[in-house]
Amino acid sequence: MPAQDCIFCKIVAGEIKGERLFDDDQVIAIRDINPQAPVHILVISREHIESLIRLPSEKAPILGHMSAVGNELARHEGLWPKGYRLVINAGPDGGQSVPHLHLHLLGGRPMRWPPG
Ligand code: AMP
Numbered sequence: 001m002p003a004q005d006c007i008f009c010k011i012v013a014g015e016i017k018g019e020r021l022f023d024d025d026q027v028i029a030i031r032d033i034n035p036q037a038p039v040h041i042l043v044i045s046r047e048h049i050e051s052l053i054r055l056p057s058e059k060a061p062i063l064g065h066m067s068a069v070g071n072e073l074a075r076h077e078g079l080w081p082k083g084y085r086l087v088i089n090a091g092p093d094g095g096q097s098v099p100h101l102h103l104h105l106l107g108g109r110p111m112r113w114p115p116g
Pocket of ligand 1: 035096098
């Protein structure tokens with residue numbers, strides 16, 4: 001999908017308005033429009049990278065940054081010490097529906113394992 005048609009690129013660019021919980025030069029964070037838990041936040045890379053599998057190894061440090069932002073938001077949302085989950089879905093079987101790299105922060109209820 002070309003970046004100009006990407007919903008997350010439009011959100012990153014500010015073409016679609018909404019509350020930003022976090023914003024820096026690498027990522028933004030917003031609440032998921034269809035929450036799967038009481039807290040469901042998306043940490044979205046500013047750069048359009050279609051999927052985890054498309055992340056070149058030299059850009060892998062962004063995953064550490066996305067995790068750090070997810071952890072900070074989890075603290076801010078009061079999810080610790082009860083716990084939370086950070087998830088990246090990749091590809092159709094992974095449950096990815098938006099082809100732009102993002103991390104889900106889920107919390108506020110016990111998570112099941114294995115995931116559905
Ligand atoms: P995934 O299925 O892992 O690709 O996750 C994509 C997520 O983006 C889903 O949980 C959707 O509910 C969410 N989503 C799609 N469009 C929007 C939007 N405009 N604002 C916030 N979340 C969105």
